[in-house]
Amino acid sequence: MSHASLTPQRKSSEPAAPTPQLPAPQPVVPTQREISAEISAAHARAAEAVTAGAAPLDHPPRNFAPYRSSVLRHPRQPLVRVEDPEAAELHGPVFGVTDVTDLDADLTRQHLGEPLGERITVSGRITDRAGRPVRGQLVEVWQANASGRYAHQRDQHPAPLDPHFTGVGRCLTDDQGGYRFTTIKPGAYPWRNHDNAWRPAHIHFSLFGTAFTQRLVTQMYFPGDPLFPYDPILQSVTEPAARERLVASYDHALSVPEWSLGYRWNIVLDGPAATLPDPEEGS
């Protein structure tokens, strides 16, 4: 097929067509099918790289186009390696009793009444990659309410706000690296990444280690959520085993009789390499 048949040439004697006054073009909203195909392709590329000998990725690549907001918000230059044992980043901020009140870990007691929804306990241990507990460090959480609505002005989707639920909590880890929150199970909610896009229910976590390099912000998911395969944010983690580490497990022993259902989620922070010899190297 010649190009001419695709792009008809106007004869020079024809008058130019007047420019039609059309409304501004609407951005093309991808379908779930298109996004899912992009996710599958990205996962296949990641699996091929591992087969070819690359180390499996623990973290999502920053350029994961199925999550459209990432396209203009990731660097194209490679990161610059810092190997300075005196780097300030190998130390980090500390927090203490001044920074947390006892009630902060119970998200169901921040208002006069009880929030609506399924009351849950979320608990686990935070360790570094050597299995050492992260002690006395700040854990922060935030989440949507049971209807899937955030107490945030920018979230205007038509689900009710709950006057008895804000969805913010924090605590300090104990001597074993343990944390524990009482909250309600958040709802799934729609977003505008693509047509009919829904986020699986999740709780946002923010974590500190002993070094600034161990900083982690992530999301905890609930087991068995049927929305997992459709979600480009969870699926941005291309390694299946790594994705599973974002999903809590139901723990019946953690459920409180006639009170709350228990979910356990353990968290492992990165290195840091400067204080952690990697046992997989040089032995």
Next chain:
Amino acid sequence: MPRPTPSQTVGPFYGYALPFPAGGSPAPAAHPGAVTVHGVVRDGAGVPVPDALLEFWQAAPDGSLTGHPGSLRRDPVTGGFLGRDGVHFTGFARVPTDADGHWTLRTLGPPAATPYLSVCLFARGLMHHLYTRVYLAEPPADALLDALPADRRATLLAGGEGEGVYHFDIHLQGEKETVFLDFDR
């Protein structure tokens, strides 16, 4: 050895959870050594990023890297925030960008041994946070800066804007892309 928990984006809704009063003002009140550092976070199209969150970590002026609690002092009476105590330097700051993508930090200048502010950047659309550094002045020798070509090095140097005021833009992508760091975690 356990594998690390993967990162996920901070998303668009952290604003009622993570920022705290005086988060961008770790300098103790009326401290004569306080400096102001400010700038804009931009995406690959040069558009300001209104939903980024910047965290800063640095040594105290005496060189100590131990930090101090009290960045987000809580009020056990009301459940609100008390603000910083006005005396101790915690070494930690947290600032969300405003609707223009702009942020402002009021801190103490870092010591000569670690002459930079460490930055950890989060944003909607960013899957995994990014580290960079702000150097308020070009140090005589610095392992990181000395290894960079001049145009890349310049992205880590704040511009002076008069006494005690510095300007530092962060470009997530593009021709002026900021140098971001990897600590071999």
